[in-house]
Amino acid sequence: MPGADLTTPPEARRGEHTAARRAPAWSRKLRRDWPMLLMVMPAALVLVVFHYVPLLGNVVAFQDYSPYTGVMASTWTGLVNFERIATDPNFWAAAGNTLMITAFQLVFYFPIPIGLALLVHSLLSPRLRLLVQSVVYLPHFFSWVLVITLFQQMLGGAGLLNSFLRSTGASTFDVMTDPDLFLGLVTAQAVWKDAGWGAIVFLAALATVDASLYEAAAVDGAGRWRRLWHVTLPALVPVVVLLLILRLGEALTVGFEQFLLQREAVGREAAEVLDTYVYFTGVVNSDFSYAAAAGLVKGVVGLALVLAANKVAHLAGEQGVYSR
């Protein structure tokens, strides 16, 4: 807080009508609002210490950081770490995997919540609707460890599917350790866990559609599918654009735990993404400065993607994530 107010004691102005009016507006507001400020402080403090201070800690990317000397005493190396990234095949392999997973999920995951929302919206019975909604939201609240364990128990080498195949004499296969199937596997896991939850936003958008639009369209002779095409889908466009932007902005972030947990079983070639790469080079191999540089590159590119995607949305006439 700009704390210059301490120089003018508040009691100096108490009761003086004209003086109080001449006192700067912020000083009067501070006197009135200090309890509110006090209430914001704990949360603000947590954010400053654990969000903004580490943001500054990114300077280790420009250093040869050693845990023994600390940030202050480590030697500065300039852009050496970034030059190393440019020629590091492992970094680019991780980046490639990350983008591949994002692209794959954009095609195979993204439409599913929309379809699910349309299905739930079309159910007439409120009881059935509530049941379906409750059930499909539930997996969102399970941890990744749990989701992957469930997949392993169902589809893994010793899982239910394979023991069934064995009992019928068919050949077995292990989805959980096959690098070639990994892309499909992680997408299936994401769908199982989050598609239902993702449908919430679309359901909210569908609920705001004016029913008289449907009626007018019906009177004008539009059938079931034409109404879907001309009334329902246009209502979803702003939400779809918003979520696409968010997803594109997060193109370099595909989630940490899901990949960390399966990296061992599937192998680094398929399962290494940028986040796990930063973790293994930094924390496991203690190459802090280099990993911080890799994380910084990822963060800066990611931020640029969000801002660019939002700009495109504004140009296209949509509201975007934030309005200017």
Next chain:
Amino acid sequence: MTTTTPGTTPRPTVRSARASAKPTRPVWEEPPSALGSAAKAVLVAVILLVVLFPLWVVVLTSLSTQQAITAAGGLVVVPDGITFAAYQELLTGGVVTRAVLVSVGITVVGTAFSTGISLLAAYGLSRPGTFAHRPLLFLVLLTFLFGPGLIPTYLLVQSLGMLDSYSALILPGAVSAFNLVVLRSFFMNLPGELIDSARIDGASEFGVLTRIVLPLSKGVTAVVSLFYAVGYWNAFFNAFLYLNSTEKWPLQLVLRTFVLQGQPIPGVTQGAETVGAGGGLVATLAIKMAVVVLALVPVAVVYPFVQKHFTKGVIVGAVKG
């Protein structure tokens, strides 16, 4: 189309007024074809089954006797004898009991802390025109745009001496900007006259929050608490990153090490019978599945109570935020 006749046109409006009580198909809407209804029913059934079947199998296996598991050759789909032996084995001391207690403790303390400071901050920021309201809100919202990065956060936690302590599981992620914004936009929609009149009656800001605002915000507070609680209960990565000692492990780490990676649980009697080609010890399977159930039960139990507030609390908050 054929059902729409001029004589019936006033009816839809009358019906839609009553729609919330007993939904009826509007007159202009064609009734679905038999094939369409059947397809929809199958689709709904498949979706419900895909979500619920794995849970059914896991819960049932954890409750099954050793014979039932052997007969099924692994996971049990059809119940045949129920026993709580696996839970007894796990919850009478040892690694898993301790992990459950640790997870419960972290969840309770973390949720109380996070919800508390989020409520305070959300109220403090909910009256536009408050001193420094804009820069503080900006400070919160900016955290949406970029994260601080894994390595600097790790180094900070390390230099604060928080490695291998429970505070590392709670403090770094204690405030979620999303939850804060949800609460704040809900508070902003409360009538200002209510708050002003309480202030005129001499209530302190804290009194306004606890006696006027909170009683009106039970739903959204419940939802935000659930989000925080689920986050703490499910937290795997922070524990994996910051905790070195096995005895401090929360349940998710136990689940990963002993179930997902299949390492034997120390101190738990291992079953003797094995399944032919499936590998693994049969009684161990019930115990493993019991760990899975322990990890998912609290969420499944709390969830139905909060679920009804989802749309009201979250969507309204998020859309207007």
